[in-house]
Amino acid sequence: MSTILAxxxxxxxxxxxxxxxxxxxxxxxxxxxxxxxxxxxxGMIVLATxxxxxxxxxxLAPFRFDQINKNDVWAEPxxxxxxxxxxxxxxxxxxxxxxxxxxxxAVGVVATFVSLxxxxxxxxVAGYAGGxxxxxxxxxxxxxxxxxxxxxxxxxxVTFGKNFILMFxxxxxxxxxxxxxxxxxxxxxxxxxxxxxxxxxxxxxxGAILLRHIVPNLxxxxxxxxxxxxPGVILAESFLSFLGLGVQEPMxxxxxxxxxxxxxxxxxxxxxxxxxxxxxxxxMAFNFIxxxxxxxxxxxxR
Amino acid sequence: MLRxxxxxxxxxxxxxxxxxxxxxxxxxxxxxxxxIGERRLAPEVERNIMAKYGLDxxxxxQYADYVGGVxxxxxxxxxxYKNKSVLQIIREGFPKSLLLGSLAMTLAAVLGVSxxxxxxxxxxxxxxYFAMSLAILGVCIPTFVTAPLLVLxxxxxxxxxxxxxxxxxxxxxxxxxxxxxxxxxxxxxxxxAIISRLIRAGMIEVMRSNYVRTxxxxxxxxxxxxxxxxxxxxILPLVSYLGPATAGVITGSLVVEQIFQLPxxxxxxxTSALQRDYTVVMGVVILYAGLIMFLNLVADVLYAMLDPRVxxx
Numbered sequence: 001m002s003t004i005l006a007x008x009x010x011x012x013x014x015x016x017x018x019x020x021x022x023x024x025x026x027x028x029x030x031x032x033x034x035x036x037x038x039x040x041x042x043g044m045i046v047l048a049t050x051x052x053x054x055x056x057x058x059x060l061a062p063f064r065f066d067q068i069n070k071n072d073v074w075a076e077p078x079x080x081x082x083x084x085x086x087x088x089x090x091x092x093x094x095x096x097x098x099x100x101x102x103x104x105x106a107v108g109v110v111a112t113f114v115s116l117x118x119x120x121x122x123x124x125v126a127g128y129a130g131g132x133x134x135x136x137x138x139x140x141x142x143x144x145x146x147x148x149x150x151x152x153x154x155x156x157x158v159t160f161g162k163n164f165i166l167m168f169x170x171x172x173x174x175x176x177x178x179x180x181x182x183x184x185x186x187x188x189x190x191x192x193x194x195x196x197x198x199x200x201x202x203x204x205x206x207g208a209i210l211l212r213h214i215v216p217n218l219x220x221x222x223x224x225x226x227x228x229x230x231p232g233v234i235l236a237e238s239f240l241s242f243l244g245l246g247v248q249e250p251m252x253x254x255x256x257x258x259x260x261x262x263x264x265x266x267x268x269x270x271x272x273x274x275x276x277x278x279x280x281x282x283x284m285a286f287n288f289i290x291x292x293x294x295x296x297x298x299x300x301x302r
Numbered sequence: 303m304l305r306x307x308x309x310x311x312x313x314x315x316x317x318x319x320x321x322x323x324x325x326x327x328x329x330x331x332x333x334x335x336x337x338i339g340e341r342r343l344a345p346e347v348e349r350n351i352m353a354k355y356g357l358d359x360x361x362x363x364q365y366a367d368y369v370g371g372v373x374x375x376x377x378x379x380x381x382x383y384k385n386k387s388v389l390q391i392i393r394e395g396f397p398k399s400l401l402l403g404s405l406a407m408t409l410a411a412v413l414g415v416s417x418x419x420x421x422x423x424x425x426x427x428x429x430x431y432f433a434m435s436l437a438i439l440g441v442c443i444p445t446f447v448t449a450p451l452l453v454l455x456x457x458x459x460x461x462x463x464x465x466x467x468x469x470x471x472x473x474x475x476x477x478x479x480x481x482x483x484x485x486x487x488x489x490x491x492x493x494x495a496i497i498s499r500l501i502r503a504g505m506i507e508v509m510r511s512n513y514v515r516t517x518x519x520x521x522x523x524x525x526x527x528x529x530x531x532x533x534x535x536x537i538l539p540l541v542s543y544l545g546p547a548t549a550g551v552i553t554g555s556l557v558v559e560q561i562f563q564l565p566x567x568x569x570x571x572x573t574s575a576l577q578r579d580y581t582v583v584m585g586v587v588i589l590y591a592g593l594i595m596f597l598n599l600v601a602d603v604l605y606a607m608l609d610p611r612v613x614x615x
Contacts, residue, residue, distance in 0.1 A: 142313070143313065155575065265453075
């Protein structure tokens with residue numbers, strides 16, 4: 001969007017600044033509202049910190065995440081150089097937590113991207129085509145909606161082994177339904193707008209109209225829904241890992257850490273408490289940002 | 303109305319068919335079979351067992367056979383538990399899961415509605431912020447975090463409830479509830495959170511509406527305005543949430559039954575999926591798909607009955 005609104009050249013920018021009255025776009029408005037929302041700003045700061053930790057943290061931690069230390073079995077926090085303690089194999093919890101956070105965030109982003117691509121394509125095609133095609137495509141979504149999907153993800157994981165890539169695809173393939181519905185609704189209303197008519201009059205092909213004119217204008221609701229999908233995906237992955245179907249040892253994720261922590265919580269409660277805290281903080285950050293974005297982009301909801 | 307029901311049933315049939323087909327072929331695509339246990343069977347023995355259950359026949363034949371059986375209400379024998387049919391396993395586990403689920407949903411409805419109403423009436427005051435913080439926590443803390451933490455606190459540390467297990471049938475209600483209280487609470491927490499947010503939003507909108515103003519103008523006491531007039535309008539979104547709530551509780555019960563070692567259908571499903579007990583897995587998936595579809599239908603019908611503005615077509 002910003003490319004359309006930004007002045008095309010440096011002279012343009014200068015002209016804008018000198019102009020007495022500077023127009024504010026809807027997006028500027030939204031940004032102002034978002035940054036005035038304390039919960040959302042806190043969420044963004046926390047999330048930025050978490051992402052940074054997930055990316056560089058594992059290189060800075062004093063231990064490797066899969067390094068077994070025979071002498072440090074169930075070391076308590078702050079003992080033997082383990083800031084957050086160690087697990088049953090003497091592996092450093094901090095190092096494992098950082099890797100687990102990285103895996104969970106990565107799953108969240110990648111699987112959400114998969115759902116984004118499927119959902120946006122499906123929804124915009126259905127909405128733009130209309131008529132029979134729309135009816136059929138949305139009926140398929142309705143049918144899929146009423147399936148107990150987590151069962152199919154479990155089946156998939158059992159069927160094709162505990163494969164990392166497959167997990168991304170499986171979760172993403174499950175989460176696209178709501179996205180498709182939102183995008184379709186939005187497309188239906190966009191379709192009536194003048195600029196689409198202009199594009200049609202200019203003789204653009206359907207595919208080009210869809211990709212160049214419809215999809216970019218779906219940004220608002222899609223961004224909101226994406227920030228709310230990522231925590232959902234992280235939860236789904238953790239859920240699978242908790243049942244022993246997700247990420248496999250020695251690799252780990254927040255869900256896998258919590259699962260192991262729950263088994264050993266009476267001997268080593270820190271193995272449960274720290275991963276749970278990171279998990280909850282991560283999910284809350286995403287939810288605050290999502291809620292804030294929704295209020296900012298679509299203020300009539302409030 | 304009848305036409306609507308008829309159409310929904312027409313959609314339900316292909317949906318269930320898709321469920322059966324997907325479940326069947328996904329399960330069969332899995333490497334390994336249910337008879338690979340701790341010890342390897344002699345090839346002849348394995349072949350005989352496969353033949354006994356008809357697993358040696360071509361896949362399309364097995365599929366046709368299975369679909370035929372399901373149409374007659376026969377879900378086949380369990381491949382892991384000798385002498386038990388899938389229906390028997392469902393009959394043993396499902397009532398327990400159902401009890402757990404309905405208790406959790408009831409608790410969630412009562413607490414969720416109360417919290418939501420409270421928050422709406424005290425909008426932007428302390429009680430509102432408190433209720434909504436609780437709601438956000440409820441959404442953000444997953445079941446598999448609350449369950450172990452509550453066990454750690456109430457069972458291991460305080461010792462007021464047992465850590466896990468299902469009450470024996472001989473136990474009186476006075477002790478049996480102790481086994482169920484933690485699982486039910488854990489299962490209901492996310493639902494309480496979602497329901498209270500729904501009700502709060504609905505109440506805030508309804509309290510500004512004309513008919514509530516009329517009720518006040520008539521001189522009705524505030525309690526009756528809120529409970530008899532406003533709540534009735536605000537509770538509608540809750541009805542359409544019935545389907546998703548069920549799905550949520552079912553998913554949650556997979557975790558809860560695992561953690562609290564409850565012999566329900568969720569635990570049976572996870573165990574069977576890991577052991578490739580094809581028939582049990584498919585039976586449970588079909589059962590739950592049917593259940594969710596049924597509750598979605600109930601929700602739609604209820605909605606139309608409660609809200610005269612909605613006409614089913």
